[in-house]
Amino acid sequence: MKLLLTGSTGWLGRHLAPLLEASDHSVLGLDVAPGPFTHVIGTVADRALIDRTFADHGIEAVIHAGALHKPDIARFPRQAFIDTNVTGTLNLLEAAVAAGHDRFVMTSTTSLMISQAIRDEASPKAVWLDEDHGPLAPRNIYGVTKLAAEGLCRQFALETGLNCIVLRTSRFFPEDDDTLSDPPPENLKANEFLHRRLTVEDTARAHLVALEKAADVGFGLYIVSALSPFARSDCAALKRDAAAVIRQHFPDAADLYASRGWRLPQQIGRVYDASRIERDLGFRCETDFAAVLEALRSGTAMPFAHDGGFRSPSLDGRALIEGARR
Structure with a gap:
């Protein structure tokens, strides 16, 4: 299958592209910055570029992993x-429908939940987060726009019959946290x-399964x-005492952490429940805390x-991203 992969220069794209190719797909990468798996330099906000790329x-199908x-x-x-995040997703969905596609996969984020x-951990207990959690109230423009993009995928699936899977991924970035240092x-x-x-x-494996x-x-x-x-x-x-709960599940965790000079968390304010994708699609992450x-x-x-x-492609593609507003 000839796939358009957006975000092909990013951290996910550089791992997903070779996995897709190893699964006998032909991948055309699109991103705002050059990379080893990027063939088209441009922004998804440029509708003319998207139409030209499809033509x-x-x-034949899209994996939309590109975003701010x-x-x-x-x-x-x-x-x-x-x-x-919003207009770019709309451009891709409309192009996919016009081309007669039968599948569309979009990378979203648990951040929008x-x-x-929840961020302030105001609750007296950890918040259990699954796909039914709501109402959703994203705390920043990133979450707001990714939630809007999810809504577009849902609407297109309903109105046009385009099969869409949205993957709300939790953290997988390699760089340091931009707010936490301890x-x-x-x-x-x-x-x-x-x-x-x-x-x-x-x-990457989750996207291939989707x-x-x-x-x-x-x-x-x-x-x-x-x-x-x-x-x-x-x-x-x-x-109340996350370290005690962790020791119940993993009795040697504290000693193993101490050998590295690490600390177990004393509190955990939220937990993402990833059991539904295993039930529906048969997908389960291979690496978990036990592997650590x-x-x-x-x-x-x-x-x-x-x-x-790690350097984000958005830094090198700033001119294209800012040019989309002109």
Whole structure:
């Protein structure tokens, strides 16, 4: 199948493109900055470019992984998020329908599920987040525009019959957190596998499965995250003493962490439930918190990437992103 992959220069794109090609798909990458898997330099907000790309390359399906992300809030005005994340998604959906496509996969984010109250951890217990959680009240322009893009996918599936799968991915970025510095980055990433992280490799695999299963689903929206060891019944205890709950599930976790100079989280304020995608699509992340502990136990490398110097393609594609507003 000839696929258009947007965001092909980004962290996900550079892992997803070779996986798709290894599965006998032909991938045409589109991004605002050059990369080894990017063939078309441009923005999804440019409708003429999208139409030309579809016409010139015989695109048969779309995986839409390109977007402005939360760290871009400090770099771009709100309008740039609307142009890229909303108008860009609309451009791709309309082009896909016009081309007679039967499947469309979009990368979304669990970030849009986090209201300011959840972010502030105002609840006396951890918030259990699954696909039925609501009402949704995104706390920033990133979440607002990704929620709008999800709505477009839902509407197109309903009105045109285009099979759309939206993947709300939890954290898989390699760089340091742009707001948290304690605990240190690798310790923080390891902790997050308990409740809100997955590897980029698992993220890529989820997109391949979604592409393969889209025609059987119609419209589907799924949280994609490493499966948490916790249950809803743990939520109060997670807010009160998360380390104690973790030790119940993993008795040697504290000692393994201490051997590396790491700390277990004392509180966990939210948990993403990724069980629905396993039930519906048969997908489950290969790397979880148990794999992190096994790496500590065996002295092998961590099963996740950390790159504090990772450079977002949006920095190199600033002129194209800003030019879409002119």
